[in-house]
Amino acid sequence: MSTSKTRAHSRRQFLRLLAASPLLPQLDLPAGWMIRAQAAQDSELITLAKDAINVFDFEAVARRNLPPAHWGYMASGSDDDATIAANREGFTRYQLRMRRLIDVSRLDTSIQLLGAKLDSPILLCPVGGQRMFHRDGEMAVARAARAKKHLQVLSTVGNASIEEVSKERGEPVWFQLYQRNDWDLTRQMLKRAEAAGCPALVFTIDLLGGRNPETYQRLMRRDTRQCGTCHDPAPLLDNRRRPMLADLIPPATPSPEVGTPTWDYVKRLKDTIGMKLLLKGIVTREDAELAVKHGVDGLFVSNHGGRAENSLRSTIECVPEVVAGVAGRVPVIVDSGFRRGTDIFKALALGATAVGVGRPYVWGLSAFGQEGVETVLEILQRELQLVMRQAGTTTIKQILRAHVVERRA
Numbered sequence: 001m002s003t004s005k006t007r008a009h010s011r012r013q014f015l016r017l018l019a020a021s022p023l024l025p026q027l028d029l030p031a032g033w034m035i036r037a038q039a040a041q042d043s044e045l046i047t048l049a050k051d052a053i054n055v056f057d058f059e060a061v062a063r064r065n066l067p068p069a070h071w072g073y074m075a076s077g078s079d080d081d082a083t084i085a086a087n088r089e090g091f092t093r094y095q096l097r098m099r100r101l102i103d104v105s106r107l108d109t110s111i112q113l114l115g116a117k118l119d120s121p122i123l124l125c126p127v128g129g130q131r132m133f134h135r136d137g138e139m140a141v142a143r144a145a146r147a148k149k150h151l152q153v154l155s156t157v158g159n160a161s162i163e164e165v166s167k168e169r170g171e172p173v174w175f176q177l178y179q180r181n182d183w184d185l186t187r188q189m190l191k192r193a194e195a196a197g198c199p200a201l202v203f204t205i206d207l208l209g210g211r212n213p214e215t216y217q218r219l220m221r222r223d224t225r226q227c228g229t230c231h232d233p234a235p236l237l238d239n240r241r242r243p244m245l246a247d248l249i250p251p252a253t254p255s256p257e258v259g260t261p262t263w264d265y266v267k268r269l270k271d272t273i274g275m276k277l278l279l280k281g282i283v284t285r286e287d288a289e290l291a292v293k294h295g296v297d298g299l300f301v302s303n304h305g306g307r308a309e310n311s312l313r314s315t316i317e318c319v320p321e322v323v324a325g326v327a328g329r330v331p332v333i334v335d336s337g338f339r340r341g342t343d344i345f346k347a348l349a350l351g352a353t354a355v356g357v358g359r360p361y362v363w364g365l366s367a368f369g370q371e372g373v374e375t376v377l378e379i380l381q382r383e384l385q386l387v388m389r390q391a392g393t394t395t396i397k398q399i400l401r402a403h404v405v406e407r408r409a
């Protein structure tokens with residue numbers, strides 16, 4: 001390459017890197033630079049879901065499609081977002097031990113989870129307000145989950161109700177709980193989920209101490225658009241509606257909770273519902289043991305995708321101690337930072353029963369709606385199947401602790 005061509009190539013590379021940086025909106029670059037950086041990145045963007053090579057291809061399109069506040073809400077971690085990076089970094093701590101000369105022509109990725117058979121160990125984590133990512137929000141996700149046969153968990157702050165989402169999914173979905181400040185209101189939601197046939201309640205406990213989503217705050221300030229224009233032609237009120245909350249009937253005699261939930265609250269939930277109860281946000285052996293002691297039916301090892309506290313501890317590194325804590329008594333699901341089939345394989349090898357994804361399917365949704373979500377699920381499933389064959393494992397049960405080794409420092 002001539003010197004001038006090399007220089008032009010390096011400049012393009014630099015602009016692409018710049019455009020891909022989450023810091024781009026925070027940098028006070030001259031307008032011309034921003035436009036050139038965006039153009040360099042756009043030339044790399046996929047225009048069809050089927051052109052995606054991996055799930056990150058959807059991230060770039062989602063970033064272009066979403067207004068800064070919506071992007072910021074989704075991309076944000078806590079403080080300086082370091083736990084988001086730690087979640088990814090954690091996977092590099094584990095290497096795979098591949099086995100050879102095993103017939104891997106037939107694969108079965110099904111698992112048993114709380115009495116149900118699932119075709120895949122990959123499930124869709126609860127994510128609030130999905131109409132901020134696509135006008136069809138949770139309904140598009142439910143259709144994709146149905147087409148690709150994945151378990152879906154609906155958030156308390158979703159833009160569709162448990163009845164609507166379950167109908168679209170073709171079977172009752174799981175429901176995630178953010179408790180209300182009055183037991184009567186919480187109870188109404190639990191009963192509604194139960195009446196809709198929901199088999200499991202996921203109580204999220206990793207935001208009880210609050211959080212500091214700085215990237216979100218920063219990008220929100222940069223968003224000069226009117227929310228009502230984002231999802232045209234649907235009316236603003238409908239976009240923002242969170243039916244599971246909006247439909248609650250204020251109690252005649254309010255009785256505000258005293259303090260934040262503790263293990264007593266878990267007992268109260270357990271005593272109130274007929275559904276299975278899972279806790280989402282467990283990251284230590286001690287809490288895993290306490291959860292089992294309190295009759296919990298399953299756990300999510302999760303740091304909310306790096307959105308809760310800035311612990312700098314990846315969830316994949318928490319899996320071994322939580323698995324040791326439950327000692328096979330209840331299933332352990334893990335999420336936060338899973339982007340590759342190899343990530344999923346590592347979690348299963350370390351003893352997780354299933355793996356949840358959040359942002360990857362939200363990227364798919366933001367980029368191409370239902371088709372985007374379907375393609376993300378397809379890619380993750382395909383990658384998982386590939387590594388299963390490479391490791392000589394034809395069923396999920398055959399994925400063992402011996403298939404991973406901790407990298408020496």
Ligand code: FNR
Nearest residue numbers: 074125126127128155204304305336337357358359
């Ligand atoms: C979430 N998450 C989440 N969790 C929950 O229990 N209730 C909720 O309403 C939400 N909302 C939500 C919104 C957005 C935009 C994101 C990105 C995440 C957390 C989610 O369930 C899951 O734990 C993480 O998304 C998993 O990490 P990754 O896959 O996003 O890295």
